[in-house]
Amino acid sequence: xxxxxxxxxxxxxxxxxxxxxxxxxxxxxxxxxxxxxxxxxxxxxxxxxxxxxxxxxxxxxxxxxxxxxxxxxxxxxxxxxxxxxxxxxxxxxxxxxxxxxxxxxxxxxxxxxxxxxxxxxxxxxxxxxxxxxxxxxxxxxxxxxxxxxxxxxxxxxxxxxxxxxxxxxxxxxxxxxxxxxxxxxxxxxxxxxxxxxxxxxxxxxxxxxxxxxxxxxxxxxxxxxxxxxxxxxxxxxxxxxxxxxxxxxxxxxxxxxxx
Amino acid sequence: xxxxxxxxxxxxxxxxxxxxxxxxxxxxxxxxxxxxxxxxxxxxxxxxxxxxxxxxxxxxxxxxxxxxxxxxxxxxxxxxxxxxxxxxxxxxxxxxxxxxxxxxxxxxxxxxxxxxxxxxxxxxxxxxxxxxxxxxxxxxxxxxxxxxxxxxxxxxxxxxxxxxxxxxxxxxxxxxxxxxxxxxxxxxxxxxxxxxxxxxxxxxxxxxxxxxxxxxxxxxxxxxxxxxxxxxxxxxxxxxxxxxxxxxxxxxxxxxxxxxxxxxxxxxxxxxxxxxxxxxxxxxx
Amino acid sequence: xxxxxxxxxxxxxxxxxxxxxxxxxxxxxxxxxxxxxxxxxxxxxxxxxxxxxxxxxxxxxxxxxxxxxxxxxxxxxxxxxxxxxxxxxxxxxxxxxxxxxxxxxxxxxxxxxxxxxxxxxxxxxxxxxxxxxxxxxxxxxxxxxxxxxxxxxxxxxxxxxxxxxxxxxxxxxxxxxxxx
Numbered sequence: 001x002x003x004x005x006x007x008x009x010x011x012x013x014x015x016x017x018x019x020x021x022x023x024x025x026x027x028x029x030x031x032x033x034x035x036x037x038x039x040x041x042x043x044x045x046x047x048x049x050x051x052x053x054x055x056x057x058x059x060x061x062x063x064x065x066x067x068x069x070x071x072x073x074x075x076x077x078x079x080x081x082x083x084x085x086x087x088x089x090x091x092x093x094x095x096x097x098x099x100x101x102x103x104x105x106x107x108x109x110x111x112x113x114x115x116x117x118x119x120x121x122x123x124x125x126x127x128x129x130x131x132x133x134x135x136x137x138x139x140x141x142x143x144x145x146x147x148x149x150x151x152x153x154x155x156x157x158x159x160x161x162x163x164x165x166x167x168x169x170x171x172x173x174x175x176x177x178x179x180x181x182x183x184x185x186x187x188x189x190x191x192x193x194x195x196x197x198x199x200x201x202x203x204x205x206x207x208x209x210x211x212x213x214x215x216x217x218x219x220x221x222x223x224x225x226x227x228x229x230x231x232x233x234x235x236x237x238x239x240x241x242x243x244x245x246x247x248x249x250x251x252x253x254x255x256x257x258x259x
Numbered sequence: 260x261x262x263x264x265x266x267x268x269x270x271x272x273x274x275x276x277x278x279x280x281x282x283x284x285x286x287x288x289x290x291x292x293x294x295x296x297x298x299x300x301x302x303x304x305x306x307x308x309x310x311x312x313x314x315x316x317x318x319x320x321x322x323x324x325x326x327x328x329x330x331x332x333x334x335x336x337x338x339x340x341x342x343x344x345x346x347x348x349x350x351x352x353x354x355x356x357x358x359x360x361x362x363x364x365x366x367x368x369x370x371x372x373x374x375x376x377x378x379x380x381x382x383x384x385x386x387x388x389x390x391x392x393x394x395x396x397x398x399x400x401x402x403x404x405x406x407x408x409x410x411x412x413x414x415x416x417x418x419x420x421x422x423x424x425x426x427x428x429x430x431x432x433x434x435x436x437x438x439x440x441x442x443x444x445x446x447x448x449x450x451x452x453x454x455x456x457x458x459x460x461x462x463x464x465x466x467x468x469x470x471x472x473x474x475x476x477x478x479x480x481x482x483x484x485x486x487x488x489x490x491x492x493x494x495x496x497x498x499x500x501x502x503x504x505x506x507x508x509x510x511x512x513x514x515x516x517x518x519x520x521x522x523x524x525x526x527x528x529x530x531x532x533x534x535x536x537x538x539x540x541x542x543x544x
Numbered sequence: 545x546x547x548x549x550x551x552x553x554x555x556x557x558x559x560x561x562x563x564x565x566x567x568x569x570x571x572x573x574x575x576x577x578x579x580x581x582x583x584x585x586x587x588x589x590x591x592x593x594x595x596x597x598x599x600x601x602x603x604x605x606x607x608x609x610x611x612x613x614x615x616x617x618x619x620x621x622x623x624x625x626x627x628x629x630x631x632x633x634x635x636x637x638x639x640x641x642x643x644x645x646x647x648x649x650x651x652x653x654x655x656x657x658x659x660x661x662x663x664x665x666x667x668x669x670x671x672x673x674x675x676x677x678x679x680x681x682x683x684x685x686x687x688x689x690x691x692x693x694x695x696x697x698x699x700x701x702x703x704x705x706x707x708x709x710x711x712x713x714x715x716x717x718x719x720x721x722x723x724x
Contacts, residue, residue, distance in 0.1 A: 011705065051680060053658060053661060055565070062564070062582050150444070153528075180449050183447070183449055187531075213449050250472075297682075297683075
């Protein structure tokens with residue numbers, strides 16, 4: 001290997017991607033050629049520095065715009081025209097639905113028909129539904145707890161009558177692998193307090209949780225819901241010595257509140 | 260590409276096993292390359308017992324160091340070393356796999372307590388969960404990416420990091436120092452008994468949601484509290500010992516029964532702080 | 545616009561999630577305009593949808609995507625030539641980083657002055673910036689870069705080397721300027 005050839009291998013050498021044979025030859029050359037060695041040492045920090053340059057991050061609405069256009073694409077040219085004037089709220093709903101689907105693991109998701117309201121609205125809801133499924137597939141790629149948390153915080157923006165969002169939240173409370181996401185999902189259930197589904201779900205969830213901080217959050221929610229059906233489970237918790245002592249005390253406090 | 264590297268010299272695999280350090284013949288050091296340059300680098304550590312340290316460094320591959328199991332006599336007795344070789348570790352202590360730039364580290368056929376140190380390129384997302392981190396806990400330093408950490412016993416300490424953090428400790432303290440935050444990422448910190456001590460860049464935009472049942476909340480950020488949610492009583496105290504007479508920052512001391520909501524720097528993604536018995540301290544960097 | 549199956553849209557969403565940040569970075573570095581970069585990223589993904597039948601699944605997707613990206617960029621920049629922004633102006637205009645505090649990346653750079661390196665990189669001619677973006681930031685293989693740029697493998701090697709040398713020249717010139 002001569003000097004000119006050696007230089008062409010520098011970058012891959014620094015990146016560690018040079019094939020073995022060439023790497024051996026290059027190292028042999030560098031071992032014997034003072035000039036090339038000096039040059040390689042001089043340039044290497046620049047190469048490694050390049051990877052550390054802070055990257056430009058796109059603005060927060062870029063994603064929303066993309067998914068909005070995607071929706072327009074799905075509906076063909078006619079709908080695409082109207083999509084330009086469609087309120088941003090639709091995007092929010094799509095995003096929220098999607099993020100929640102991810103939060104719930106996307107499993108066992110059933111689309112329930114919402115037949116009330118004018119037909120245009122129904123159509124819009126239909127779109128939102130299918131977009132949720134669509135984008136859910138994509139966000140499922142991102143197994144990031146931070147993204148799922150974002151989904152949970154969006155739940156506050158949807159109507160509290162939205163049973164799909166509710167079931168996605170419940171699913172997150174019970175199945176999300178990340179404790180912080182579960183915790184956030186419990187809090188997000190508060191606006192859904194009016195629904196019997198919420199009450200049942202919270203009651204059933206309590207014995208399944210092992211993290212004390214989630215148990216506390218569920219107990220607080222039950223007190224909030226004034227859920228007297230919880231008394232039995234709370235009593236069980238108070239006497240269960242395998243449960244964290246603070247949680248048991250908290251359950252005792254809840255019992256007194258509810259009785 | 261999907262490689263499985265076992266924590267004992269399977270030299271046929273692309274990962275190279277370095278010789279053990281002199282001090283401890285069971286100390287293992289395993290290099291695992293990231294194979295797919297098109298995907299975000301990610302490290303997942305799960306199901307281990309013992310202190311876990313993840314540290315960003317300048318290299319391109321992950322370097323996993325741990326102490327192998329002592330008294331692993333089964334393999335010593337049945338597998339005498341080949342001529343001219345000496346044993347540098349035993350058994351399938353650790354299982355390490357790489358698939359599309361995600362490296363997973365977990366225990367092998369036996370779970371045993373060991374302190375493990377993993378070095379990764381700075382730009383790596385990290386997801387560490389520990390069954391029992393012990394006093395050393397989980398420690399993550401110098402990385403830039405999405406960080407998730409969960410410790411069933413012991414503290415979680417994240418220092419000199421950038422990106423986003425989702426951290427939980429069952430009973431220990433959570434300490435996080437972020438030099439830079441990703442603008443649209445939600446974060447969350449939770450512990451039952453420990454304090455939550457988080458340092459954020461001064462210009463961080465966020466909506467804060469803070470809850471402690473038996474502790475106090477402190478911050479030197481200018482927090483705009485949301486009066487409609489939570490916050491029952493808020494006391495303002497001028498900080499003492501001002502330097503050059505210039506430090507007029509207000510310290511908020513909020514005492515409350517439930518959740519306190521507030522925004523900093525005009526608001527942004529949600530950051531949730533939840534502890535039952537601990538304090539919440541949010542520092543401005 | 546044509547009708548596209550939901551399955552294909554889902555795939556596009558997957559691709560978007562995976563690549564939009566890198567593409568955005570590429571466009572910002574090439575054109576120095578954040579708004580334009582956002583438009584171009586959008587443009588690329590819908591071109592991908594339009595030309596999806598021309599993609600050869602045997603070949604790396606990233607390379608194909610960058611071929612499309614270059615085309616999109618070229619089309620757009622040609623259309624709006626005359627409003628190109630100067631380097632200085634761009635640097636002033638660029639959004640401040642979220643925090644000025646030194647992050648791990650700074651510490652990891654062996655004392656390199658990253659701000660200076662950034663400046664030097666921005667002053668490189670576009671073709672040199674581009675080859676460094678593809679080889680260093682995107683970490684693409686030389687074969688892939690060759691197919692993106694439509695040149696020989698050997699040419700890529702030469703151009704990467706020359707780009708690093710050019711970067712060095714500018715970097716050290718800037719360093720001297722600052723010292724004096």
